[in-house]
Amino acid sequence: MLTSVVADQVGLADDVSVARTDDKCVVVFRHGRVAFGARDMALGAVLVALEAGSVTRADLEEAALASGGDAVPVLARLDWLLAKLRGALVHSVAVDGREVARVVPLTGDGGYRPAPPPPGPVALSRLAFLRRRGADAVLESGRAAYRVELCAPEAVAVAAALTRVTDVSSLAVALKLDVHLVAHLVAAFTAADMTDAGDAGTDQWNFHELLFHARSRLGRHDEPFGATFPFLGERDPLPAEYPAREGPAVALPRVALDEVARRDPPLVMVQEARRSVRHYGPDPLTLDQLGEFLYRVGRVRAVYGPAVGMPYEALDRPYPTGGASGDIEIYVTAHRVAGLDRAAYHYDAVAHRLVRVCADTVLLDALLRGAAVSTGGTPTPDVLLTFTSRFGRMTWKYDGMAYAATLKHAGVLYQTCYLVATAMRLAPCGLGSGDAQLSARVLGLDWARESSVGEFQLGSMPPPSPGGAEAAGVGRPHWRAHNNPDWAARASAALEREAGQVGRSDGYSGE
Numbered sequence: 001m002l003t004s005v006v007a008d009q010v011g012l013a014d015d016v017s018v019a020r021t022d023d024k025c026v027v028v029f030r031h032g033r034v035a036f037g038a039r040d041m042a043l044g045a046v047l048v049a050l051e052a053g054s055v056t057r058a059d060l061e062e063a064a065l066a067s068g069g070d071a072v073p074v075l076a077r078l079d080w081l082l083a084k085l086r087g088a089l090v091h092s093v094a095v096d097g098r099e100v101a102r103v104v105p106l107t108g109d110g111g112y113r114p115a116p117p118p119p120g121p122v123a124l125s126r127l128a129f130l131r132r133r134g135a136d137a138v139l140e141s142g143r144a145a146y147r148v149e150l151c152a153p154e155a156v157a158v159a160a161a162l163t164r165v166t167d168v169s170s171l172a173v174a175l176k177l178d179v180h181l182v183a184h185l186v187a188a189f190t191a192a193d194m195t196d197a198g199d200a201g202t203d204q205w206n207f208h209e210l211l212f213h214a215r216s217r218l219g220r221h222d223e224p225f226g227a228t229f230p231f232l233g234e235r236d237p238l239p240a241e242y243p244a245r246e247g248p249a250v251a252l253p254r255v256a257l258d259e260v261a262r263r264d265p266p267l268v269m270v271q272e273a274r275r276s277v278r279h280y281g282p283d284p285l286t287l288d289q290l291g292e293f294l295y296r297v298g299r300v301r302a303v304y305g306p307a308v309g310m311p312y313e314a315l316d317r318p319y320p321t322g323g324a325s326g327d328i329e330i331y332v333t334a335h336r337v338a339g340l341d342r343a344a345y346h347y348d349a350v351a352h353r354l355v356r357v358c359a360d361t362v363l364l365d366a367l368l369r370g371a372a373v374s375t376g377g378t379p380t381p382d383v384l385l386t387f388t389s390r391f392g393r394m395t396w397k398y399d400g401m402a403y404a405a406t407l408k409h410a411g412v413l414y415q416t417c418y419l420v421a422t423a424m425r426l427a428p429c430g431l432g433s434g435d436a437q438l439s440a441r442v443l444g445l446d447w448a449r450e451s452s453v454g455e456f457q458l459g460s461m462p463p464p465s466p467g468g469a470e471a472a473g474v475g476r477p478h479w480r481a482h483n484n485p486d487w488a489a490r491a492s493a494a495l496e497r498e499a500g501q502v503g504r505s506d507g508y509s510g511e
């Protein structure tokens, strides 16, 4: 019976181009560029071999040595070229020349070197996963600088079996595969960082977060990325103006810019006095305050486009968003607002009104309880704001970074809420852990199309502490002063003095 030959092979990645002139040979690839003299016969021969397709190390040495010259310097040159080309080389495991698995580099830095497989127990990394990518089965990981394409059922079987701790010979027996093939595959998976051999250093990373980090920025993947407009010409972008929700509507009071400018404290005082406040005053938030807050934070000021380079309608709001996508919607769960029924509302940011979407007290209580859990059980805020994203606004334009950008939008909105609330002497607090499923149910949303990406508490400000405002963080364990923590106390004191001395319609008079 003929035995199969299992081999490690190497070839050029799909995106590599080679240009030859009389005096130079230049290889250009995603991660770099390598040039050598056209009269360097050994390297020229190696490149020809690599271009021809997957070859073994022995084939490359043979090609290099066939050009003449001393073996030692020629092989040193071969190693130099392979090291320079590391971001351009696809390594594979082949059986009788048939590729079973291919290791594709995702960065220019990897030093892929298949070594003998670990002699003892081995398992997939907890960060690795198997999925369909186009027509291929692939093994990937948030940690790995490679993608392993599983080109044959044997490779898929070995990858799947490694979800349990095992060893090479047991795997070969269990899967009825040639032990050499299993050994080469396990060695390749290990060298590509897909097994638990290299998990150290990433032990604090959660599976999905490391993957999200790796994939939502450039540098560690070769997927489409950025403003690629993947659905342009295929379907219309979502409209800028949110389609009005059905339900009883409450018009919100508006404010005049001059009036707000007259009574608002200067930015530096607002920024320095800003802090998270999780207790509320004896009086409820008023509809006037809620109207002013939403108008200043989240209203739609204008819609514009489509235009050249921007084939969709953009939204102008008081805070910025990538591509002016304005994907974030604000929902208001009113618990204690004078002049407003206890209910959940969509903030119609065009008409500046609230549209009731839920009045079921069981659901409202559940949503508000979630906020209390986030703050460790502080009192129910007058208002819980839920920020949702209309994901399609982002994914129509952006590839790979749409959700990361949305979370940044949520952060921008948090700070805008903090600053406006502080300027208005309201009690603000951002929340970090909302329930996207529950809020989708309460707000009547289709989770995959629009759901919550952030929450924010708001209420009337409690009376100032009798001792007056303290420097930021004073009294916290091991507190150490750096860079004027007194500014926070001085700004808070100034704002409190103002709030105590003058009516809200008077101008800000300063410290």
Ligand SMILES: Cc1cc2nc3c(=O)[nH]c(=O)nc-3n(C[C@H](O)[C@H](O)[C@H](O)COP(=O)(O)O)c2cc1C
Pocket: 274, 275, 276, 277, 278, 374, 375, 376, 414, 429, 430, 431, 432, 433
């Ligand atoms: C994105 C974000 C998430 C937060 N999540 C929570 C939270 O879930 N619960 C909470 O009590 N405070 C939360 N906070 C408030 C922080 O605890 C607070 O900003 C921090 O302790 C600093 O205090 P300061 O805001 O008074 O300066 C959050 C703040 C931000 C910006």
